[in-house]
Structure formats: C-alpha cells, structure tokens
Amino acid sequence: MRIAIITFPGSNCDYDCYKAATDVLGVEAEFIWHRERSLRGADAVILPGGFSYGDYLRAGAIARFSPIMEAVMRFAAEGGPVLGICNGFQILCEAGLLPGALVRNRSLRFESKLVRVRVENASTVFTSEYSEGQVLRLHIAHGHGNYVADRETLERLEAERRVVFRYVDANGEATDEANPNGSVHNIAGIVNAGGNVLGLMPHPERAVEALLGSADGLGIFTSLVSSVGGGRLAGARAAGE
C-alpha cells in the first residue's frame, strides 16, 4: 500500500503523516507537491494540516484550486480513500468534497490542546479498528475549526451517520464545555456520502505513539491500511494514475 501526502506551500504536518505511515505503520508513503497532476497510483490520499497559502482569503480556499486537486477529486469520485486533517478538512470543504465550512473558533483564539472525541461511527474505512462509542484523546491545533452547516445538511449528516467524531468530555458526553471551537453538534469529523472521504480537525498523526502523549490516533491509519489491504480499491488506484 502507498499513501500520497499532498504538500501545499504552508503545509506543516506533512512529515508527521509521513512518519506515521512509514515508521509506525510500515507502509509506503510519498509527498506529492501541489503543482503536480498525478497521484502516481497511490492507494490513499492524505491532505495534511498546516496553513496552505497562509490561510489567505479563507482557510483552504486557494489550495482547493491547486493542480493536484483535480486528481484528488477524481480519485475521491472513484471511491478512493481521502483523509483531510485540520487544514486538509478545510480544503475538502472548500472543494465541495465535504459539506459545510469551518469558521473562526468561537473563542477567537488559536486552540492547541489535547481533547477527547467519541467515535460515532466505527463502520467507515477510517474507523473500523475502533469500537463505537470509544473515546479517543487527540490533539487539536487550529484557529478555524468551528464547523458550520445549514440545518438541512446537519439533519442529513446525522441521519446518515456521517458525523464520525464528536468532541466529548471525560464522561464521554458531548457537552458545550467539551466543545473546543464552537462546532455545531460538537462535530469534530465527518465523511462524505460515499464514506470514502473523511475530514477531521484533530490530528491523529500526532497521536500514534505513547511518546507523543497519546496513541489513540493510530486506529485511523490502521483502519485505512486494513481496508485498502483488502484490494477493494483497485478501481480507484487506476483512476489516480
């Protein structure tokens, strides 16, 4: 299995993703510069965190028009797994691959801390190694992580179980106090209708070894590897080439 990590000017979590993939998981990974046009046959794509294009205009708004994004859109349309972390989530929303948008934290502050999120749906390709209701400790580090969407979109996301992660407190309750940025319904991560595109604000790649303070993010990567390993994504692989 090979993971493509898309690097934009201003990406800064790309090496964390690379290390998580290669050192911790032992799978192949390669950086793909945003000016490129091919995913070179990758089996999965990660849009890493950071501040692509300095967050000019809106976070993710300019990166979404990078040449490589056409290949990412095609890959996603073919069912290929795409994981957007933090700025990657913002890019996926701007690109229309995920509904809604991420606006400024209600605190107006950059929030950098360890939070708890609950796994709401353990049957996606990104969460199959978790159990439903499991509470994970993951790091967040963002100024624009406040998820918003219109009522109709929210109802659809909830009804179709596309809210994959929700901010919760120590008791596993989605309280307002446990919500670090003001996201509607405490939403921390969602998938698209096809279930193959996940965006989340927390950084699973920063929580893959006990040394990092938490290894709870590892499950997202092991889930991805076990689902791709099954060879179900041969079509997506061809489309990305």
Add this chain to the structure above:
Amino acid sequence: MNEFQIEVRITPREGLLDPEGKAVENALRSLDFTEVMDVRVGRLIRLRVQAESVDAARERAESMCRQLLANPVTEDYEIELQNIS
C-alpha cells in the same frame, strides 16, 4: 474597453454567529458606546478590471464571488461597480 473599479463586500452570513463581530461589539460597549446593537466583521476586496460594459463587469464579478471570493455556506457578498475609464 472600459475600466471599472469593483468593490466586493463580504460579510458573515445573516444568522451565522460572528465571534469576531461579537468581540468588537463587546469592546465597543466597554468603551461606553452603549448604542451599538450589533457588529459584523467582514472583508473588502477591491479590483480593477477591464470590461465592455457595466453589465459584463458585474457578471464577471458575480462569477468570481461564486467561485472563489466568497464561501456561499458562511458568507454573503455585495458588489459595487464604478466606471473609472
């Protein structure tokens, strides 16, 4: 060809919480500007473009807003044009 100055005013969508506007509102109130009822903080984008007519310039500006300048999920926009030829 005429030359136009376009101003695009982008504001947080009506009904959407604007934490930045709220913070400015609170700061103004703490300075005794108690008459302040509401504050929305947005963005102003000024462009200089060439176009055949004001209608053509407006149509292009609308398209720019829809594709890039504003996010329809969270923002409203207003376009103002001025012929500066």
